[in-house]
Amino acid sequence: MTSSSKKPALLPAMLTMKCPSCRRSSVFINKSVFPLDKCLALKDECEICGQRMKSESNNGGGINYALTMILFFLNLLWYWPIFGLSYKDNSVFIYLGVSTFVVIIAQPYLMRLSRMIYLYLYTSFGTSRRVNIEG
Template sequence: MPSTKPGYFLSLLSMKCPRCRRGPMFNNSNPWNLKKVFAMPERCPECGQKYELEVGFWYGTGYVSYALSVAFCVASFVAWYVLIGMSTEDNRVFWWMGINIL
């Protein structure tokens, strides 16, 4: 077994283990087989890395992402209100919403 890891980008595209970059991340390498597209082994066959992290990790990332999105929306609303102003008589609110979506 070679001692160097394969390239990160190539391993990412070929769906290999994020730790050793050699073991397959999914049981089926064919992405068009939709019935088995998300079937994963519990651990990497090469290095033993557990693929499913604890549940709290996913809840934490969801809450952080939501908090950052809300903070960005509030900050952009305040900046828009101070710099341009808000009015219901024209389309400024819709312009803010459109720019906020981007």
């Protein structure tokens, strides 16, 4: 048996906002994005492995911008087949309005996700002070 089965997969851990070093404990203080003013509150350090969270976490704005644009265009994938887009009427503007609305609603999640991506870019698995994370 290899020990690789004990290492949680990167993508699910990132999408569920888990610590980049041990991928077991939540990075954010609140599980939900509500209350919104606390939605980006990070723990000082991971309670399982001791990985520091706050040191490099002031960034992510550029990633957030990229994610916002990606989501904006992803809205085309469901809007176009359902409602259709045409230059002949106002459908393009309605799409822009709907897409903007979706992006605003999703913003707390996008901000969290961009912060997670930032953390994962700068922290690889098992870089915390407490190396042994068994059990």
